[in-house]
Amino acid sequence: MRKVDAFKRELPHCMHMLKDAIERLQKERLPWKEKGKGQKSDSEGDGRAKMSIDINEKRNWMSSAQLWTTPVQSRGGAFVPFKKPSGVTIKEGKRAVSVDGLSLSPVPVAEVESIDLNVKNESRVFVRPQPQQPHQQQQQRKQRRCWSPELHKLFVDALQILGGAQTATPKQIRELMKVEGLTNDEVKSHLQKYRLHIRKLPSSSLSWYQQAQCGSVSNPTVASSSSPQDHNMHLRGSAKRVSEENEDDKSESHSWKFQKRV
DNA sequence: CTCACAATAT
């Protein structure tokens, strides 16, 4: 915990340096900026320049916008919507996130303009400077959907019910899964990936999804020392005979070829 | 830098 103190000391320095750089840039920019137009910019122009730079700076670290992560529905737990960073980096400054309720809203917030003494202890305080320009692209990318193993299981089940990966359609799958908050596009994307994967290695269709970059990488439950006498090492090797999709396609090939779709 | 994955564009 001493690191925190260290950061407290260092952060202001960084900010100062940054500010210095920014000011210098502004000065450099001034000469060629006021060409033509009347220079009433005094306050406004200056402020704008500063702000734009500020925003540019922000863009860098703004890339990580992981906020809400759980539209997840009823079913009791089993879902691990939150992904815990494996490394124990110095991310302690997370308590002030209580405000993220509004972060998702597209409000054109006025934005803070002066960093100056804004240096709180928080390493990240973002306010979402998104509505900067009229372009607005499409308000950034959507938050990545976390396909937890459970979710994937449902997906596969639905897939089988619908008769294999090739015959199933995203909409049907989604309806069969009955997962709240799951969109067609998400299913579609997952289906695409799934198809590609089973095309590549037809034999193992159940195990390929192990990576689970979301829910359970490394050690999510180490700190609590909840299960010392663990028993994870079973499974794997028992239900080997399941050729899944391949068989499905084959076994039902006689029918689905002519069916227009249900 | 490369790869896997999910989002988004055709």
Add this chain to the structure above:
DNA sequence: CATATTGTGA
């Protein structure tokens, strides 16, 4: 709906 492309995190 299917594929292709792009953006990102590991």
